[in-house]
Amino acid sequence: MPLTTVHPQFIIKRDMDLCIQCGVCTRQCSYDAQKIDPEDGRVSSDPRTCVGCQRCVTLCPTGALVVTERELHGRSHPNWSLQVQRAIHRQAESGGMLLTGMGTDKNYRIYWDNLVLNASQVTNPSIDPLREPMELRTFLGAKPERVEFDDEGNPVSQAGPLLTLDTPIMFSAMSYGSISFNACYSLARAAKNAGTYFNTGEGGLHRDLYEYADHAIVQVASGRFGVTPQYLDAAAAVEIKIGQGAKPGIGGHLPGEKVSAEISATRMIPEGSDAISPAPHHDIYSIEDLKQLIYALKEATNYSKPVSVKIAAVNYVVPIAVGAVRAGADIVAMDGTRGGSGATPTVIRDNVGIPIEFALAAVDSRLRQEGIRHQASLVVAGGFRNSADIAKAIALGADAVYIGTSALIALGCHMCQSCYTGKCTWGICTQDPYLTKRLNPEIGTRSLTNLLRAWSLEIKEMLGGMGMNSIDSLRGNREMLRGIGLTTEELEILEVAPVGR
Amino acid sequence: MKRVYAKEEVCIGCRLCEIYCIFQHSGHHTLVKAFLDQENLPEPAVRVEEDGAMSFALQCRHCDDAPCVAACIAGAMTRDPHTGAIKHDEERCVGCWSCVMVCPFGAIRMDNEKGKVGSKCDLCEGKGIPACVAHCPNEALIYE
């Protein structure tokens, strides 16, 4: 390896008392950080290429390995941290934009951790979810403002086409191409098991997944990859992808080496060619253009399924989201700045967009002020880590959430943020057949189904504790939240009282 | 009878099945000790066959019509009347390699030093789920 100013990011520690030289680590590493020395046949490590994915650590049968982040060596400086220096060194060598994967690792405040939930004590009883039905059923789409009845007492009002969710958690858009078929397959099957939906992202729907299309939200993105009448017809809902929390304002790029025969067939692009999604939709330069696309898709699907518009949470998220509702969106999905991605320029990921907590609070309030909250459902995404984050989002006004990263973690992801390399050792974010085998879809389906079940149980427990037996009574119920350690202005935007009041 | 089946499509070639097979038949209490005792390290009865992305774990199928039993000239290969598993008795084995030649799966290995059959899957007899199955990280081996 030639001299580089980019220092290794990880230290690989091998306890030689425990190492049995079995070589499992070398077979698992796709980054050549664990190798068998051809001279003596012994296992050796090279920290310079290690990405810290923890695959070798997990598979080592004797627990002989530790891979840790290197501490900053050299003189410390608050402005010129290791990360900052590293980025400069890398760019000085490559002359290119820095790419990364997953959501931002910049230390932005996670506002969920500054919000606490309520529970009943004395004045109203908590409800025991083991003894009473606890309702999580959620409908996404446009509902009538009121129900009108005819003279016989039959309702004449109709809701728009709705998605019915047994739990308010869906899988976020992750395309076939950015993730492996086995990952898509696991998401699809788990969505079906749990009575919820997965999202195809902009990668089309693989022919083997049409079986699960009634649980699929299919995306129409700026590259229009894989969009066919069959694709739209099969889906439960159609989502127009405008933006993504990890890369607001920019398009997508799936490198040609990932475009295998299967992906080429699914996306309808030549094998080996780069799949480039433009930054804007070139038929949407204004809100009225968005309306045209929304109605084009509604026409194409005979008004039989809800149309969602997914945007990144940015400064002007409120007028944009309200505009999307007025343009006919049945669902507005908002992705916050902590949202993930398979590949995004680091500078965009870490510096553009706003936290989902504020976007959600502001948009929900404005839609209510405008009296059009019933016209569309709000789905939020961007770094939901556990059921409490989800309960808090619902209390702020979300109808449901999309989870991406936490689903990938359930599939084995260890957040090494190297998705863009295509060498994911966990078989998730790669198309290399040697690696994709590592994600057994049976296990993947089970893990994801378990995660949704566990979180649903926890949400029910929290609901019961708050003295309610329906998620309907938590949705937008900001009385159930209190803020801790937040400024008056933050509380005002969130419309949440501080703890103690 | 219950057998071990390999699922090629999810075998990741890590060879943990081999390692745990060795440990299981080593007589040691810990994996590390088993491998420190290099002189007495048993041969694994399961082997991962690999070619690029294709891999799977191969071991005795315990065939219903077991050709190895018929071919054995020394009576070393027998079928356990209770479990149906094919067992190999090293004491009786004379190293004629007839079993190796007739095995349609190539699942029997020679130990040239001892001049006898070196390893042959015994389904971890009497010890519950076979070690290779229990420790496969990707459920590529199933016992049913």
Next chain:
Amino acid sequence: MDMHRLPPFKIHAACGTLGILDRTRAAVPAEDIVRGMANMRERGNGLGAGYVGYGIYPEHADDYCLHMMGLDDGARERLRSYLQTVCNIRHDEPIQTRPTPTIHDEPILWRWFVQPREDKLAGRDPEDYLVNVVMTINRDVEGCYIASSGKNMGIFKGVGYPEPIAEYYRLEEYNAHCWIAHTRFPTNTGGWWGGAHPFGLLQWSIVHNGELSSYGVNKRYVASFGYECTLFTDSEVISYMLDLLCRRHRLTIEQAALAMAPPEWEEVDRVTDPARKRMLTIMRQTYPGALLNGPFAVIAGHDGGMVGLSDRLKLRPLVAAEKGARGYIASEEAAIWAAGGQPEKSWPVVAGQPVRFDLYEAKEAAA
């Protein structure tokens, strides 16, 4: 947004309730309901009680009667000058009271009989207009609070136990065919007379025993239709909800009950009649914000009668009874016996299913 009110504080209270309706419109003596309320002394703590009487202003039966509570001497004139800009004041007078031991800190009490000004109405629905007037007064006219705003009815409430409140307001002087009363056990607020119950909006009046866990949802739901909660009590939000559902959305009381205390999905899923299933489904899909969750037992008065409704788990007591033309709904059956002797029939109000007593004439009119 009105920042000085952020964050709104939810008011917690438990209660005793009793309603008596004579379906022939014969007068129900105020002594009856006071006796019934006295029987439930345990359910209050002297920090709030109140009554609503229907049919009490026959000489002004077609005018909206605003019961004002004023915090200072200037409140009445401030209200008058505002009212003159939006309504024709047909008549106004003090609400008669008598000095009563244990009743103190009383506000200025005044009643106004009004009609919306035609020139201001400009084709709008007069009731929508009046709702807006009431909201504006409660929010913007300093020191003024409108306790009730319906026709031929009025709310009398204050800080104290029910008996002295009745004595203070000289209730025996009114001829009401329906009385509904309330005694409170507030856990964190005392002194404010306007915070006592019943709560009223136009024809609706609400007394309530419970604690809505869904308050935050319900408050924001009615707010999106222009109802601004200023008291942060369940009764307030329930009255707005009833006004919204029954008047503006034109639902029947039974349909409104389906919105507020709907059957659980498990039950809806078991319904075999497709038309009914469709109706229940669209109601739940449309009215998640109207679902009142957590314990509640409500008695609601309106110009056609009286309704009782409890939450879908029946976490608070509510009993109904009949004796002749009289219908009763109360927190406790003992209060009904105390008010009117042994009823001919009594039954517990079933979870989520409304009990309604209608004026006979209202029934005939409907038929």
